[in-house]
Amino acid sequence: MTRTRDMTRGNPFGLLFGFAFSLMIGNVFQQLYTFVDTMIVGKYLGVTALAALGATEWLVFVMFGCVQGITQGFSISMAKRFGSHDEEELKKDMGASVLLCLVLGVLFTIVGMALCKSVLQLLHTPQDMIGMAQVYLRTLYSGVCISFGYNILAAFLRAVGDSRTPLVAVSLAAVCNIVLDLLFVVILHLGVFGAALATLLSQLLSAVYCLRVVRDSGFVRIGRANLEIRPERCRRLLGLGLPMGAQNVITGLGGVAVQSVINGFGTIFVAGFTAANKLYGLLETAAVSYSYAVVSYTGQNAGAGDYERVRKGFGAACVLGVVTAGVMSFVMLTYGEPILRCFLSGEEAVIVQTLKIGCTFLKILAAFFWLLYLLYIIRACVQGMGNTVLPMCSSFLQLVMRVGCAFLLTKKIGQTGVFWGEICAWLLADAFLGLCLLWVYRRQTMMREGK
Numbered sequence: 001m002t003r004t005r006d007m008t009r010g011n012p013f014g015l016l017f018g019f020a021f022s023l024m025i026g027n028v029f030q031q032l033y034t035f036v037d038t039m040i041v042g043k044y045l046g047v048t049a050l051a052a053l054g055a056t057e058w059l060v061f062v063m064f065g066c067v068q069g070i071t072q073g074f075s076i077s078m079a080k081r082f083g084s085h086d087e088e089e090l091k092k093d094m095g096a097s098v099l100l101c102l103v104l105g106v107l108f109t110i111v112g113m114a115l116c117k118s119v120l121q122l123l124h125t126p127q128d129m130i131g132m133a134q135v136y137l138r139t140l141y142s143g144v145c146i147s148f149g150y151n152i153l154a155a156f157l158r159a160v161g162d163s164r165t166p167l168v169a170v171s172l173a174a175v176c177n178i179v180l181d182l183l184f185v186v187i188l189h190l191g192v193f194g195a196a197l198a199t200l201l202s203q204l205l206s207a208v209y210c211l212r213v214v215r216d217s218g219f220v221r222i223g224r225a226n227l228e229i230r231p232e233r234c235r236r237l238l239g240l241g242l243p244m245g246a247q248n249v250i251t252g253l254g255g256v257a258v259q260s261v262i263n264g265f266g267t268i269f270v271a272g273f274t275a276a277n278k279l280y281g282l283l284e285t286a287a288v289s290y291s292y293a294v295v296s297y298t299g300q301n302a303g304a305g306d307y308e309r310v311r312k313g314f315g316a317a318c319v320l321g322v323v324t325a326g327v328m329s330f331v332m333l334t335y336g337e338p339i340l341r342c343f344l345s346g347e348e349a350v351i352v353q354t355l356k357i358g359c360t361f362l363k364i365l366a367a368f369f370w371l372l373y374l375l376y377i378i379r380a381c382v383q384g385m386g387n388t389v390l391p392m393c394s395s396f397l398q399l400v401m402r403v404g405c406a407f408l409l410t411k412k413i414g415q416t417g418v419f420w421g422e423i424c425a426w427l428l429a430d431a432f433l434g435l436c437l438l439w440v441y442r443r444q445t446m447m448r449e450g451k
Helices: 012-045 046-082 085-124 125-139 144-157 163-186 191-216 231-263 268-282 286-303 307-341 349-366 369-384 390-413 417-449
Strands: none
Touching: 012 046, 012 163, 012 191, 012 286, 012 307, 046 085, 046 125, 046 144, 046 191, 046 231, 046 268, 046 286, 046 369, 046 417, 085 125, 085 144, 085 231, 125 191, 125 390, 144 191, 144 286, 163 191, 163 417, 231 268, 231 390, 231 417, 268 286, 268 307, 286 307, 286 369, 307 349, 307 369, 307 417, 349 369, 349 417, 369 390, 369 417, 390 417
Protein backbone atom coordinates (compact mmCIF):
# COMPACT_ATOMS: atom_id res chain seq x y z
CA MET A 1 0.00 0.00 0.00
CA THR A 2 1.42 3.35 -0.98
CA ARG A 3 2.06 5.82 1.83
CA THR A 4 0.56 9.17 0.91
CA ARG A 5 1.75 12.34 2.62
CA ASP A 6 -0.28 15.52 2.90
CA MET A 7 2.28 18.36 2.83
CA THR A 8 -0.31 21.11 3.29
CA ARG A 9 0.00 20.59 7.06
CA GLY A 10 2.93 20.35 9.44
CA ASN A 11 6.40 21.88 9.75
CA PRO A 12 7.83 22.63 6.26
CA PHE A 13 11.42 21.90 7.29
CA GLY A 14 10.59 18.46 8.68
CA LEU A 15 8.28 17.59 5.78
CA LEU A 16 10.83 18.54 3.13
CA PHE A 17 13.74 16.81 4.84
CA GLY A 18 11.73 13.66 5.56
CA PHE A 19 10.41 13.46 2.01
CA ALA A 20 13.77 14.31 0.43
CA PHE A 21 15.75 11.91 2.63
CA SER A 22 14.06 8.83 1.18
CA LEU A 23 14.49 10.23 -2.33
CA MET A 24 18.11 11.06 -1.54
CA ILE A 25 18.93 7.50 -0.63
CA GLY A 26 17.02 6.28 -3.67
CA ASN A 27 18.82 8.70 -5.98
CA VAL A 28 22.17 7.60 -4.58
CA PHE A 29 21.26 4.04 -5.49
CA GLN A 30 20.06 5.21 -8.91
CA GLN A 31 23.39 6.93 -9.53
CA LEU A 32 25.03 3.60 -8.71
CA TYR A 33 23.62 2.37 -12.03
CA THR A 34 26.14 4.44 -13.98
CA PHE A 35 28.67 4.72 -11.15
CA VAL A 36 29.14 0.95 -10.92
CA ASP A 37 29.05 0.58 -14.70
CA THR A 38 31.84 3.11 -15.02
CA MET A 39 33.93 1.66 -12.20
CA ILE A 40 33.76 -1.92 -13.47
CA VAL A 41 34.31 -0.89 -17.09
CA GLY A 42 37.31 1.25 -16.13
CA LYS A 43 38.86 -1.49 -13.99
CA TYR A 44 38.20 -4.50 -16.22
CA LEU A 45 38.02 -3.05 -19.74
CA GLY A 46 40.57 -0.22 -19.49
CA VAL A 47 40.86 3.54 -19.99
CA THR A 48 39.61 3.47 -23.60
CA ALA A 49 36.36 1.75 -22.60
CA LEU A 50 35.99 4.24 -19.72
CA ALA A 51 36.41 7.11 -22.16
CA ALA A 52 33.81 5.50 -24.47
CA LEU A 53 31.24 5.65 -21.68
CA GLY A 54 32.24 9.25 -21.04
CA ALA A 55 31.71 10.11 -24.70
CA THR A 56 28.08 8.93 -24.43
CA GLU A 57 27.29 10.54 -21.07
CA TRP A 58 25.55 13.67 -22.34
CA LEU A 59 23.74 11.76 -25.08
CA VAL A 60 22.36 9.47 -22.39
CA PHE A 61 21.35 12.52 -20.37
CA VAL A 62 19.58 14.13 -23.34
CA MET A 63 17.34 11.11 -23.82
CA PHE A 64 16.67 10.02 -20.26
CA GLY A 65 16.72 13.55 -18.85
CA CYS A 66 13.92 14.35 -21.27
CA VAL A 67 11.98 11.31 -20.02
CA GLN A 68 12.45 12.35 -16.38
CA GLY A 69 11.51 15.96 -17.12
CA ILE A 70 8.29 15.06 -18.93
CA THR A 71 7.10 12.71 -16.20
CA GLN A 72 8.04 15.19 -13.46
CA GLY A 73 5.97 17.79 -15.30
CA PHE A 74 3.00 15.44 -15.29
CA SER A 75 3.46 15.01 -11.53
CA ILE A 76 2.94 18.74 -10.93
CA SER A 77 -0.67 18.45 -12.09
CA MET A 78 -1.15 15.34 -9.96
CA ALA A 79 0.32 17.01 -6.86
CA LYS A 80 -2.10 19.92 -7.27
CA ARG A 81 -5.03 17.50 -7.63
CA PHE A 82 -3.92 15.74 -4.46
CA GLY A 83 -3.51 19.02 -2.59
CA SER A 84 -7.03 20.09 -3.56
CA HIS A 85 -8.38 16.59 -2.66
CA ASP A 86 -9.79 16.03 -6.18
CA GLU A 87 -9.31 12.26 -6.41
CA GLU A 88 -11.34 11.74 -9.57
CA GLU A 89 -9.37 14.28 -11.58
CA LEU A 90 -6.13 12.86 -10.14
CA LYS A 91 -6.96 9.42 -11.55
CA LYS A 92 -7.84 10.91 -14.94
CA ASP A 93 -4.50 12.74 -15.02
CA MET A 94 -2.75 9.47 -14.20
CA GLY A 95 -4.52 7.57 -16.96
CA ALA A 96 -3.77 10.20 -19.61
CA SER A 97 -0.13 10.34 -18.46
CA VAL A 98 0.30 6.59 -18.91
CA LEU A 99 -0.97 6.67 -22.49
CA LEU A 100 1.11 9.74 -23.37
CA CYS A 101 4.23 8.05 -22.00
CA LEU A 102 3.58 4.96 -24.13
CA VAL A 103 3.29 7.02 -27.31
CA LEU A 104 6.32 9.16 -26.50
CA GLY A 105 8.38 6.11 -25.50
CA VAL A 106 7.95 4.44 -28.89
CA LEU A 107 8.71 7.70 -30.71
CA PHE A 108 11.85 8.44 -28.68
CA THR A 109 13.17 4.90 -29.17
CA ILE A 110 12.86 5.12 -32.96
CA VAL A 111 14.53 8.54 -33.14
CA GLY A 112 17.32 7.62 -30.73
CA MET A 113 18.26 4.39 -32.49
CA ALA A 114 18.21 6.09 -35.91
CA LEU A 115 20.44 9.03 -34.95
CA CYS A 116 22.84 7.32 -32.55
CA LYS A 117 25.78 6.67 -34.92
CA SER A 118 25.50 9.97 -36.78
CA VAL A 119 25.56 12.02 -33.58
CA LEU A 120 28.66 10.21 -32.27
CA GLN A 121 30.42 10.95 -35.54
CA LEU A 122 29.27 14.57 -35.43
CA LEU A 123 30.83 14.92 -31.98
CA HIS A 124 34.23 13.81 -33.34
CA THR A 125 34.31 10.78 -31.05
CA PRO A 126 37.81 9.24 -31.35
CA GLN A 127 37.95 6.18 -33.60
CA ASP A 128 39.42 3.95 -30.89
CA MET A 129 36.24 4.33 -28.80
CA ILE A 130 33.38 5.07 -31.21
CA GLY A 131 32.44 1.41 -31.70
CA MET A 132 32.08 0.75 -27.98
CA ALA A 133 30.25 4.05 -27.49
CA GLN A 134 27.71 3.13 -30.17
CA VAL A 135 27.04 -0.31 -28.67
CA TYR A 136 26.56 1.16 -25.18
CA LEU A 137 24.27 3.94 -26.38
CA ARG A 138 22.04 1.79 -28.59
CA THR A 139 21.56 -0.76 -25.84
CA LEU A 140 20.40 1.92 -23.41
CA TYR A 141 18.17 3.62 -26.01
CA SER A 142 16.39 0.34 -26.63
CA GLY A 143 14.99 0.63 -23.10
CA VAL A 144 13.41 4.10 -23.34
CA CYS A 145 9.91 2.67 -22.80
CA ILE A 146 11.14 0.97 -19.64
CA SER A 147 12.49 4.31 -18.42
CA PHE A 148 9.18 6.02 -19.15
CA GLY A 149 7.40 3.27 -17.23
CA TYR A 150 9.49 3.60 -14.10
CA ASN A 151 9.56 7.39 -14.14
CA ILE A 152 5.80 7.89 -14.57
CA LEU A 153 5.04 5.37 -11.82
CA ALA A 154 7.53 7.08 -9.51
CA ALA A 155 5.96 10.43 -10.43
CA PHE A 156 2.53 9.13 -9.39
CA LEU A 157 3.88 8.09 -6.02
CA ARG A 158 5.86 11.29 -5.34
CA ALA A 159 2.84 13.43 -6.26
CA VAL A 160 0.81 11.87 -3.43
CA GLY A 161 3.71 12.11 -0.98
CA ASP A 162 5.08 8.56 -1.19
CA SER A 163 8.87 8.70 -1.37
CA ARG A 164 9.39 5.29 0.27
CA THR A 165 8.28 3.11 -2.66
CA PRO A 166 10.65 4.72 -5.21
CA LEU A 167 13.44 4.28 -2.63
CA VAL A 168 12.77 0.55 -2.29
CA ALA A 169 12.43 0.16 -6.07
CA VAL A 170 15.72 1.88 -6.84
CA SER A 171 17.53 0.07 -4.02
CA LEU A 172 16.48 -3.29 -5.44
CA ALA A 173 17.52 -2.17 -8.91
CA ALA A 174 20.94 -0.99 -7.70
CA VAL A 175 21.71 -4.34 -6.08
CA CYS A 176 20.53 -6.10 -9.23
CA ASN A 177 22.71 -3.81 -11.34
CA ILE A 178 25.86 -4.59 -9.38
CA VAL A 179 25.27 -8.33 -9.59
CA LEU A 180 24.50 -8.22 -13.32
CA ASP A 181 27.51 -5.96 -14.00
CA LEU A 182 29.82 -8.49 -12.41
CA LEU A 183 28.11 -11.33 -14.27
CA PHE A 184 27.97 -9.75 -17.72
CA VAL A 185 31.28 -7.83 -17.74
CA VAL A 186 33.62 -9.78 -15.46
CA ILE A 187 32.40 -13.38 -15.88
CA LEU A 188 30.70 -13.49 -19.30
CA HIS A 189 33.01 -10.85 -20.88
CA LEU A 190 30.19 -9.02 -22.69
CA GLY A 191 32.07 -5.71 -22.56
CA VAL A 192 30.22 -2.37 -22.60
CA PHE A 193 27.13 -4.14 -23.97
CA GLY A 194 26.96 -6.13 -20.74
CA ALA A 195 27.24 -2.96 -18.63
CA ALA A 196 24.38 -1.31 -20.54
CA LEU A 197 22.24 -4.46 -20.43
CA ALA A 198 22.69 -4.68 -16.65
CA THR A 199 21.40 -1.12 -16.29
CA LEU A 200 18.43 -1.83 -18.55
CA LEU A 201 17.32 -4.96 -16.71
CA SER A 202 17.77 -3.27 -13.34
CA GLN A 203 15.47 -0.41 -14.30
CA LEU A 204 12.91 -2.92 -15.54
CA LEU A 205 12.93 -4.46 -12.05
CA SER A 206 12.31 -1.05 -10.43
CA ALA A 207 9.43 -0.37 -12.85
CA VAL A 208 7.78 -3.71 -12.08
CA TYR A 209 8.04 -3.10 -8.34
CA CYS A 210 6.44 0.36 -8.61
CA LEU A 211 3.71 -1.01 -10.86
CA ARG A 212 2.84 -3.63 -8.27
CA VAL A 213 2.52 -0.99 -5.55
CA VAL A 214 0.39 1.26 -7.76
CA ARG A 215 -1.94 -1.61 -8.70
CA ASP A 216 -2.31 -2.78 -5.10
CA SER A 217 -3.15 0.70 -3.83
CA GLY A 218 -6.78 1.70 -3.87
CA PHE A 219 -5.88 5.36 -3.83
CA VAL A 220 -3.88 5.48 -7.05
CA ARG A 221 -5.57 2.61 -8.90
CA ILE A 222 -6.43 3.63 -12.45
CA GLY A 223 -9.63 2.25 -13.94
CA ARG A 224 -10.16 1.61 -17.65
CA ALA A 225 -12.48 4.61 -17.80
CA ASN A 226 -9.52 6.85 -16.97
CA LEU A 227 -7.28 5.41 -19.69
CA GLU A 228 -8.33 7.80 -22.40
CA ILE A 229 -6.68 10.63 -24.26
CA ARG A 230 -8.76 13.80 -24.31
CA PRO A 231 -7.21 16.73 -26.21
CA GLU A 232 -7.75 19.34 -23.50
CA ARG A 233 -6.24 17.21 -20.75
CA CYS A 234 -3.32 16.12 -22.94
CA ARG A 235 -2.57 19.72 -23.89
CA ARG A 236 -2.48 20.70 -20.23
CA LEU A 237 -0.25 17.79 -19.21
CA LEU A 238 2.08 18.27 -22.17
CA GLY A 239 2.14 21.99 -21.42
CA LEU A 240 3.70 21.09 -18.07
CA GLY A 241 5.76 18.08 -19.14
CA LEU A 242 7.28 19.11 -22.46
CA PRO A 243 8.95 22.31 -21.19
CA MET A 244 10.53 20.31 -18.35
CA GLY A 245 11.66 17.66 -20.80
CA ALA A 246 12.97 20.37 -23.13
CA GLN A 247 14.77 21.93 -20.17
CA ASN A 248 16.81 18.76 -19.70
CA VAL A 249 17.33 18.37 -23.45
CA ILE A 250 18.68 21.92 -23.66
CA THR A 251 21.01 21.23 -20.74
CA GLY A 252 22.07 18.00 -22.39
CA LEU A 253 22.69 19.63 -25.77
CA GLY A 254 24.98 22.11 -24.05
CA GLY A 255 26.81 19.15 -22.54
CA VAL A 256 26.99 17.47 -25.95
CA ALA A 257 28.58 20.57 -27.45
CA VAL A 258 31.06 20.72 -24.57
CA GLN A 259 31.75 16.99 -25.02
CA SER A 260 32.80 17.65 -28.61
CA VAL A 261 35.44 20.06 -27.27
CA ILE A 262 36.50 17.61 -24.55
CA ASN A 263 36.89 14.81 -27.09
CA GLY A 264 39.44 16.97 -28.88
CA PHE A 265 41.66 16.99 -25.77
CA GLY A 266 42.33 13.26 -26.09
CA THR A 267 41.48 10.01 -24.37
CA ILE A 268 43.26 10.75 -21.06
CA PHE A 269 41.43 14.06 -20.56
CA VAL A 270 38.10 12.41 -21.45
CA ALA A 271 38.78 9.62 -18.93
CA GLY A 272 39.73 12.06 -16.14
CA PHE A 273 36.71 14.26 -16.81
CA THR A 274 34.44 11.19 -16.93
CA ALA A 275 35.66 9.81 -13.59
CA ALA A 276 35.23 13.20 -11.88
CA ASN A 277 31.82 13.64 -13.49
CA LYS A 278 30.62 10.35 -12.00
CA LEU A 279 31.51 11.49 -8.49
CA TYR A 280 29.96 14.89 -9.25
CA GLY A 281 26.77 13.14 -10.35
CA LEU A 282 26.67 11.05 -7.18
CA LEU A 283 27.10 14.09 -4.92
CA GLU A 284 24.47 15.98 -6.92
CA THR A 285 21.79 13.44 -6.02
CA ALA A 286 20.81 15.27 -2.82
CA ALA A 287 20.07 18.38 -4.88
CA VAL A 288 17.88 16.33 -7.22
CA SER A 289 16.07 14.90 -4.19
CA TYR A 290 15.41 18.35 -2.75
CA SER A 291 14.04 19.47 -6.12
CA TYR A 292 11.56 16.56 -6.20
CA ALA A 293 10.52 17.34 -2.63
CA VAL A 294 10.07 21.05 -3.37
CA VAL A 295 8.01 20.35 -6.51
CA SER A 296 5.65 18.05 -4.58
CA TYR A 297 5.47 20.35 -1.56
CA THR A 298 4.92 23.49 -3.65
CA GLY A 299 2.44 21.75 -5.95
CA GLN A 300 0.31 20.48 -3.06
CA ASN A 301 0.29 23.82 -1.25
CA ALA A 302 -0.33 25.80 -4.44
CA GLY A 303 -3.24 23.45 -5.14
CA ALA A 304 -4.57 24.23 -1.65
CA GLY A 305 -4.04 27.97 -2.28
CA ASP A 306 -1.66 28.40 0.68
CA TYR A 307 1.18 30.50 -0.73
CA GLU A 308 2.47 31.51 2.70
CA ARG A 309 3.40 27.85 3.23
CA VAL A 310 5.05 27.86 -0.19
CA ARG A 311 7.25 30.78 0.94
CA LYS A 312 8.16 29.09 4.25
CA GLY A 313 8.93 25.83 2.50
CA PHE A 314 11.23 27.57 0.03
CA GLY A 315 13.21 29.15 2.86
CA ALA A 316 13.56 25.82 4.65
CA ALA A 317 14.69 24.12 1.45
CA CYS A 318 17.39 26.76 0.85
CA VAL A 319 18.84 26.17 4.33
CA LEU A 320 18.84 22.42 3.78
CA GLY A 321 20.42 22.82 0.34
CA VAL A 322 23.31 25.07 1.39
CA VAL A 323 24.21 22.91 4.40
CA THR A 324 24.10 19.72 2.32
CA ALA A 325 26.21 21.32 -0.43
CA GLY A 326 28.88 22.10 2.19
CA VAL A 327 29.01 18.43 3.21
CA MET A 328 29.34 17.33 -0.42
CA SER A 329 32.14 19.82 -1.05
CA PHE A 330 34.01 18.39 1.94
CA VAL A 331 33.69 14.90 0.46
CA MET A 332 35.08 16.08 -2.89
CA LEU A 333 38.09 17.79 -1.35
CA THR A 334 38.89 15.08 1.20
CA TYR A 335 38.09 11.84 -0.59
CA GLY A 336 38.03 12.85 -4.25
CA GLU A 337 41.39 11.40 -5.32
CA PRO A 338 41.03 7.94 -3.71
CA ILE A 339 37.52 7.63 -5.15
CA LEU A 340 38.71 8.54 -8.65
CA ARG A 341 41.45 5.90 -8.39
CA CYS A 342 38.70 3.26 -8.15
CA PHE A 343 37.81 4.00 -11.78
CA LEU A 344 41.29 3.62 -13.21
CA SER A 345 43.64 0.83 -14.21
CA GLY A 346 46.71 0.50 -16.42
CA GLU A 347 50.09 2.23 -16.42
CA GLU A 348 50.80 4.40 -13.37
CA ALA A 349 51.93 7.35 -15.51
CA VAL A 350 48.57 7.37 -17.33
CA ILE A 351 46.68 7.06 -14.04
CA VAL A 352 48.57 10.03 -12.55
CA GLN A 353 47.75 12.23 -15.55
CA THR A 354 44.11 11.19 -15.44
CA LEU A 355 43.87 11.85 -11.69
CA LYS A 356 45.36 15.33 -12.06
CA ILE A 357 42.63 16.30 -14.53
CA GLY A 358 39.83 14.82 -12.43
CA CYS A 359 41.00 16.34 -9.13
CA THR A 360 41.34 19.81 -10.66
CA PHE A 361 37.70 19.61 -11.79
CA LEU A 362 36.56 18.48 -8.32
CA LYS A 363 38.37 21.34 -6.53
CA ILE A 364 36.64 23.93 -8.73
CA LEU A 365 33.25 22.26 -8.23
CA ALA A 366 33.68 22.06 -4.46
CA ALA A 367 34.16 25.82 -4.06
CA PHE A 368 30.84 26.64 -5.73
CA PHE A 369 28.65 23.59 -5.13
CA TRP A 370 26.14 25.60 -3.08
CA LEU A 371 25.19 27.46 -6.28
CA LEU A 372 24.08 24.18 -7.85
CA TYR A 373 21.93 23.23 -4.85
CA LEU A 374 20.20 26.62 -4.84
CA LEU A 375 19.62 26.27 -8.58
CA TYR A 376 17.72 23.02 -8.11
CA ILE A 377 15.61 24.44 -5.26
CA ILE A 378 14.69 27.75 -6.92
CA ARG A 379 13.83 26.03 -10.19
CA ALA A 380 11.68 23.42 -8.43
CA CYS A 381 9.71 26.09 -6.58
CA VAL A 382 8.90 27.89 -9.84
CA GLN A 383 7.88 24.57 -11.43
CA GLY A 384 5.75 23.55 -8.45
CA MET A 385 3.69 26.72 -8.84
CA GLY A 386 2.85 25.59 -12.37
CA ASN A 387 5.34 27.51 -14.54
CA THR A 388 7.64 25.17 -16.43
CA VAL A 389 8.51 27.53 -19.30
CA LEU A 390 10.77 29.92 -17.36
CA PRO A 391 12.93 27.07 -15.97
CA MET A 392 13.27 25.85 -19.56
CA CYS A 393 14.56 29.31 -20.51
CA SER A 394 17.12 29.10 -17.69
CA SER A 395 18.45 25.90 -19.21
CA PHE A 396 18.98 27.74 -22.48
CA LEU A 397 21.06 30.35 -20.61
CA GLN A 398 23.11 27.53 -19.08
CA LEU A 399 23.65 26.06 -22.52
CA VAL A 400 24.94 29.40 -23.87
CA MET A 401 27.31 29.81 -20.94
CA ARG A 402 28.68 26.25 -21.02
CA VAL A 403 29.22 26.25 -24.77
CA GLY A 404 30.65 29.76 -24.77
CA CYS A 405 33.20 28.87 -22.10
CA ALA A 406 34.09 25.59 -23.81
CA PHE A 407 34.81 27.23 -27.13
CA LEU A 408 36.11 30.64 -26.01
CA LEU A 409 37.44 30.42 -22.46
CA THR A 410 39.52 27.31 -23.23
CA LYS A 411 41.44 29.41 -25.77
CA LYS A 412 42.35 31.87 -23.02
CA ILE A 413 43.09 29.66 -20.00
CA GLY A 414 43.35 26.18 -21.50
CA GLN A 415 41.43 22.99 -20.72
CA THR A 416 40.19 24.21 -17.31
CA GLY A 417 37.92 26.64 -19.19
CA VAL A 418 35.54 23.69 -19.54
CA PHE A 419 35.41 23.34 -15.74
CA TRP A 420 34.78 27.06 -15.13
CA GLY A 421 32.00 26.99 -17.72
CA GLU A 422 29.99 24.78 -15.35
CA ILE A 423 30.28 27.32 -12.53
CA CYS A 424 29.38 30.26 -14.77
CA ALA A 425 26.30 28.37 -15.98
CA TRP A 426 25.09 27.83 -12.39
CA LEU A 427 25.63 31.48 -11.48
CA LEU A 428 23.71 32.85 -14.46
CA ALA A 429 20.82 30.41 -13.98
CA ASP A 430 20.55 31.24 -10.25
CA ALA A 431 20.29 34.96 -10.99
CA PHE A 432 17.67 34.48 -13.71
CA LEU A 433 15.54 31.99 -11.76
CA GLY A 434 15.64 34.13 -8.62
CA LEU A 435 13.96 36.95 -10.53
CA CYS A 436 11.51 34.49 -12.08
CA LEU A 437 10.57 33.12 -8.66
CA LEU A 438 9.73 36.60 -7.35
CA TRP A 439 7.58 37.32 -10.41
CA VAL A 440 5.70 34.00 -10.38
CA TYR A 441 5.09 34.12 -6.62
CA ARG A 442 3.69 37.66 -6.75
CA ARG A 443 1.54 36.83 -9.76
CA GLN A 444 0.09 33.71 -8.13
CA THR A 445 -0.65 35.44 -4.82
CA MET A 446 -2.33 38.37 -6.58
CA MET A 447 -4.48 35.98 -8.60
CA ARG A 448 -5.39 34.15 -5.39
CA GLU A 449 -6.45 37.42 -3.79
CA GLY A 450 -8.44 38.40 -6.87
CA LYS A 451 -6.40 41.50 -7.67
